[in-house]
Amino acid sequence: MSTTLYPPLNLRIITPKLELHGATDELLAQLLPIVRKGVVAGPLDPFDDPMSLYEDNPVRERKWLQAIWRGRGTVSPGSWRLYFVVMLDGQAVGMQDLIGVDFDTCRTVASFSWLAPGIRRQGLGREMRAAILHLAFEGLGAAEAASEAFFDNPASNRVSGSMGYQPNGSNWATRRGEPAVLNRWRLGRGDWAQNRRSDIELIGVEACKAVLYIK
Ligand SMILES: CC(C)(COP(=O)(O)OP(=O)(O)OC[C@H]1O[C@@H](n2cnc3c(N)ncnc32)[C@H](O)[C@@H]1OP(=O)(O)O)[C@@H](O)C(=O)NCCC(=O)NCCS
Structure with a gap:
């Protein structure tokens, strides 16, 4: 795929510690060895179903790629998903996605x-x-960001709590078919602005707005 046909693949977010790059197939290929080896490590199951990363190889990698490719092609004004590969010292080390939820009406x-x-x-x-x-607040004009994490996922809950998100109730969800409680978090634009970073650079945002139906 030519990156000029799908501008989100050209997006970059640069911080002093790491970079997020639009998830091109070349970068997904660099991440594949980590997916093959296993992202779910230890006793904690951090993801709600359905989740390709719970599958055994080779189904895992096929479903993981298919979900990302599907996400690139499933874009509407209210619902879209941007996939980024986390780059640390030039190495692909993880993923960070941004999901538009009723973005055209609620900007969430x-x-x-x-x-x-x-x-x-x-x-x-x-x-x-x-x-x-x-990217969400400064680049795309979001009004509120949400996050969810299972009650026993200290890393994700702690990231949300320490970044100013407020608790927003809970949900039930399944992981590998078993029910568990998901903590919900929300961060309003005003709370984000209080701790707004001035050392993060956004590249390629304007070119993405039209394909995401953002005015
Ligand atoms: C969630 C994830 C991306 C967080 O990244 P990370 O680099 O491990 O997190 P950080 O090092 O930035 O730590 C953030 C906070 O969590 C705390 N933390 C991290 N791992 C922890 C653990 N296993 N137990 C307790 N606290 C933990 C850190 O001390 C830090 O707290 P602080 O803000 O008070 O200093 C990573 O742990 C991960 O990939 N987990 C598996 C997948 C996952 O859970 N994804 C989220 C699904 S909702």
Whole structure:
């Protein structure tokens, strides 16, 4: 696919610690060894169903790629998803997605992320969330960002809590078919603005607005 046909593949978000690059097939190929080895590590199942990353190889990688390709092609004014590969010192190490939810009417977004198991708990999760929030609020004019994490996922809940999100109730969801409680979080534009970062650079945003139906 030519990146000129789908501008989100040209998007870049640059922070002092890491970069988020639009998830081209070339970058997905660089991430594939991590997906093959396994993103779900240890006793914690962090993702709600359905989730390709719970599958065994080779179904895992096929479904993972198919979901991303489907997401590129499933865009409407109220619903879209942008996929980014997390780049650390030039290496692909994880994914950070931004999901438009009723964006045309409510300007709300959600996010989703994972890092290679070996590089967690070094502050990268917070940094990539700050990067994607900068795109959402500064770049695309979001009004509110939501996040959800299972009650026993301290890393994701802590990222949300420490970045100013407020608790917003809970939901039930399944993981590998078993029900569990998801904590819900919300971050309003005003709360984001209070801790707004001035060291994050956005590249390629304007060219994306038309394909996302953003005025
Ligand atoms: C969620 C994830 C992206 C967070 O990235 P990370 O780099 O590990 O997180 P950070 O190092 O930025 O840590 C953020 C906070 O969580 C805390 N934390 C991280 N891992 C923790 C753990 N296992 N137990 C307790 N606290 C933890 C950190 O101490 C830090 O707290 P602080 O803000 O008070 O300093 C990463 O852990 C991951 O890929 N997890 C598996 C997939 C996942 O859960 N995705 C989210 C699904 S909702």
